[in-house]
Amino acid sequence: MSNRKPETGAFFQRDRQWHPPAYTPEYKTSVVRSPQRALISFDNTLSEITGPVFGHAMLGELDADLIYNYAKPGESAIGQRIIVYGRVVDERGKGVAGALLEFWQANAGGRYRHKREGYLAALDPNFGGCGRTITDDDGYYRFRTVKPGAYPWPNGVNDWRPAHIHFSVFGHGFAQRLITQMYFEGDPMIWNCPIVKSIPDKAAIEQLIAALDMNNTIPMDARAYKFDIVLRGRRSTLFENRMEGN
Amino acid sequence: MVQQLGYLKETPSQTAGPYVHIGCTPNFAEITGVYENDLGVSMVNDKTQGERIILRGRVFDGTGTPLRDALLEIWQADSKGLYNSPSELRGTADPNFTGWGRCPTDMETAEYRFETVKPGQVPFKDGRMMAPHVTVWIVARGINIGLQTRIYFDDEKAANDKDPILQRIEHRNRVPTLIAKRDGSSYIFDIYLQGDKETIFFDV
Ligand SMILES: [Fe+3]
Numbered sequence: 001m002s003n004r005k006p007e008t009g010a011f012f013q014r015d016r017q018w019h020p021p022a023y024t025p026e027y028k029t030s031v032v033r034s035p036q037r038a039l040i041s042f043d044n045t046l047s048e049i050t051g052p053v054f055g056h057a058m059l060g061e062l063d064a065d066l067i068y069n070y071a072k073p074g075e076s077a078i079g080q081r082i083i084v085y086g087r088v089v090d091e092r093g094k095g096v097a098g099a100l101l102e103f104w105q106a107n108a109g110g111r112y113r114h115k116r117e118g119y120l121a122a123l124d125p126n127f128g129g130c131g132r133t134i135t136d137d138d139g140y141y142r143f144r145t146v147k148p149g150a151y152p153w154p155n156g157v158n159d160w161r162p163a164h165i166h167f168s169v170f171g172h173g174f175a176q177r178l179i180t181q182m183y184f185e186g187d188p189m190i191w192n193c194p195i196v197k198s199i200p201d202k203a204a205i206e207q208l209i210a211a212l213d214m215n216n217t218i219p220m221d222a223r224a225y226k227f228d229i230v231l232r233g234r235r236s237t238l239f240e241n242r243m244e245g246n
Numbered sequence: 247m248v249q250q251l252g253y254l255k256e257t258p259s260q261t262a263g264p265y266v267h268i269g270c271t272p273n274f275a276e277i278t279g280v281y282e283n284d285l286g287v288s289m290v291n292d293k294t295q296g297e298r299i300i301l302r303g304r305v306f307d308g309t310g311t312p313l314r315d316a317l318l319e320i321w322q323a324d325s326k327g328l329y330n331s332p333s334e335l336r337g338t339a340d341p342n343f344t345g346w347g348r349c350p351t352d353m354e355t356a357e358y359r360f361e362t363v364k365p366g367q368v369p370f371k372d373g374r375m376m377a378p379h380v381t382v383w384i385v386a387r388g389i390n391i392g393l394q395t396r397i398y399f400d401d402e403k404a405a406n407d408k409d410p411i412l413q414r415i416e417h418r419n420r421v422p423t424l425i426a427k428r429d430g431s432s433y434i435f436d437i438y439l440q441g442d443k444e445t446i447f448f449d450v
Pocket residue numbers: 106161164166263
């Protein structure tokens with residue numbers, strides 16, 4: 001986590017109007033899995049302000065390359081080759097160094113490598129579908145993969161997930177823990193999806209749509225999509241001692 | 247017009263979906279050879295200080311069916327009450343204890359299970375001590391934003407009675423939803439997403 005002094009302030013209150021509510025009946029599985037009572041609110045304690053750290057040393061050479069990290073030697077995953085890159089910042093716009101990002105996705109045909117997955121699209125023997133990386137000192141990350149396919153899922157009679165990549169993000173405090181999904185610019189399926197539409201605000205949905213960035217492509221190899229991630233900001237601890245009455 | 251504060255909005259949450267294991271515990275999902283081990287499978291080693299305990303239980307939906315596709319993470323202090331985190335400025339935590347664990351619910355039994363140590367006490371903002379507790383984060387298909395709760399321990403009654411968070415809970419009959427029950431070297435903590443026994447979840 002570089003040489004920066006660790007911050008110890010409490011995180012900003014989460015804007016629960018911006019996130020999807022727990023109960024979203026169009027996404028049917030949420031109906032019996034959504035708490036019905038009000039959440040109990042309290043300001044962060046040390047238990048939420050602190051969080052685990054993951055070092056670059058744990059990363060394997062191909063962890064951030066889904067085209068090759070499961071492929072047999074000399075082979076590679078099938079599909080449109082893309083780079084996904086961006087910056088993890090907090091709500092104050094400060095880069096989040098040392099953030100662990102884990103990502104997972106279906107293959108180019110829309111099929112996951114999972115024993116519970118029943119979609120008839122073919123498995124790609126050279127695609128596992130998982131990767132991970134840790135942000136650099138300024139919060140930047142990048143990885144290479146293939147563009148995932150859309151897939152049907154049992155919800156409505158004919159619901160399809162738009163192409164997407166799942167992201168799990170660790171910031172510096174356990175209260176910043178976040179799982180989300182990245183969508184792709186120009187995909188008309190985004191606006192039909194009950195999971196996307198669990199988010200009430202259109203601007204919030206747009207925050208999940210990665211932009212095609214032809215300036216960051218690797219010519220003759222892969223196109224690039226930019227996906228920035230914002231984690232909760234935290235308060236300054238400047239007056240903390242006085243606030244605590246010391 | 248006034249000056250703009252210029253804050254960004256937090257990236258909105260989306261469900262972890264049914265295949266969260268692929269990304270977070272690929273070896274458990276039988277995707278082997280990519281990572282040596284799944285992260286968070288082991289919190290302790292032979293040198294870890296403190297009382298060894300097992301935390302286990304199941305997560306039930308509103309029909310009483312246990313979830314077989316959930317993923318839980320826990321975060322806790324070491325046996326002396328210190329967090330293994332750069333934001334921990336009170337001292338250095340036990341280097342043989344990570345404080346963080348991750349466990350999918352079993353695809354057959356629906357049980358989650360953490361081998362850990364009993365946490366020490368951590369101070370609240372005003373200096374009062376919080377009772378020993380473990381922070382829990384739960385994601386799954388159908389959960390739109392990760393659910394946060396805490397595990398307290400039924401053999402810490404005196405500390406629980408003085409805990410500033412537990413004291414704040416208005417509906418006293420819900421407090422037991424946060425307290426794990428000792429069973430030998432295990433503590434059982436079942437989580438109810440809905441219904442009469444709904445676990446208390448926090449906005450924190
Ligand atoms: Fe998916």
